[in-house]
Amino acid sequence: MDKIIREDVEAILEANRAGMDSLAGQGILISGGAGFLGAYFCDLFSLWNETSSNPCEIHCLDTFITGTPKRIAHLEGSKHFHKIKQSITQPLPKGLDASYLMHFASIASPTFYRKYPIETIDSNVAGTRNLLEYAQERKIKSMIYLSTSEIYGDPPADKIPTSEDFRGFVSCTGPRACYDESKRLGETLCSVFHKHKGVPVKTIRPFNVYGPGLRIDDKRVIPDLFTGAFYKKEIVMHSDGSPTRSFCYVSDATDAMLKVLLSPHNGEAFNIGNDLEEISMLQLAQSVQSMFPDVKLTFQKSEEKDYLTDNPQRRCPNLSKIKKLTGYSPKVMLKQGLLRLKKWYESDLGL
């Protein structure tokens, strides 16, 4: 396991060890397990297995449409790690025995969901339904469904910070609709299967998570800035720099998702993220620039026609609910998280 990721995962483990006892001997299905967020859980549960007398079975299901076999290669020798190469929209393998389900499989980067809109909708709707039906039949213990803060669209000023009761302001036909609207329908499916079929599912709405494991060619903003800095000596801004985001380091996000998975709050939706800093894209670009000598910062319209269409102007989470119900609080400040990500890119890419 990579050194930086291992340090992150060890800290999450130490903070949650007592609560993880219920995972002993259980099967855990992680759809999208080779992707950025899913792979952190593959590493977390593998590390937990190292010291457990009753290990859990980790089933990592992925098509590798955006995830890579390389990200999970170090786990493949373990007898408690099982790779399943298939789509979550297809029937699950016969004999799969899982009592915890984590549904990460989806295309998450705007550039790629605009390129694969139908596959994105299928993962979030058909894939979610497939898992919910499995959950109902197997009487599982807990499931989390990864929705997104994008379901809120571009909230008006009085709805920022945004809490879970804001219903959203989203186009149903714009270039981001394949993602936003299918995530919303996925949430509806979870709510219906909870109310009518008793499925113990919780919905997670992440706000801009970043960190080691995020592919440099993923096309989300932070990897894009690092691509410019590492390879072109130039960071190019494709907006005027004014939109804001609240970035959450992956170890905080993983801690939050684990706490929700292990909690009894079925049928609930939770914002997860970092409410310590809301920064503009210009400030973000300057933070990355400041880590590299001789890197220029320039402004240029994106070649992608819809790059900024329906792009939310501000995004900032209200985290009162998850803090109150699970005890979560974000710890990693942006400067520290970006430094860890830079180190990881240097080691992973051999720079």
Ligand SMILES: NC(=O)c1ccc[n+]([C@@H]2O[C@H](COP(=O)([O-])OP(=O)(O)OC[C@H]3O[C@@H](n4cnc5c(N)ncnc54)[C@H](O)[C@@H]3O)[C@@H](O)[C@H]2O)c1
């Ligand atoms: N990272 C974030 O900031 C963020 C924010 C909001 C929501 N989310 C949600 O969290 C989840 C994980 O995001 P991520 O950042 O890890 O993205 P990612 O692209 O790194 O990982 C997604 C994984 O799902 C796999 N996948 C896609 N479609 C699949 C399918 N039909 N069947 C099986 N595997 C499939 C991909 O190959 C990839 O490994 C997604 O549902 C995403 O929408 C992430």
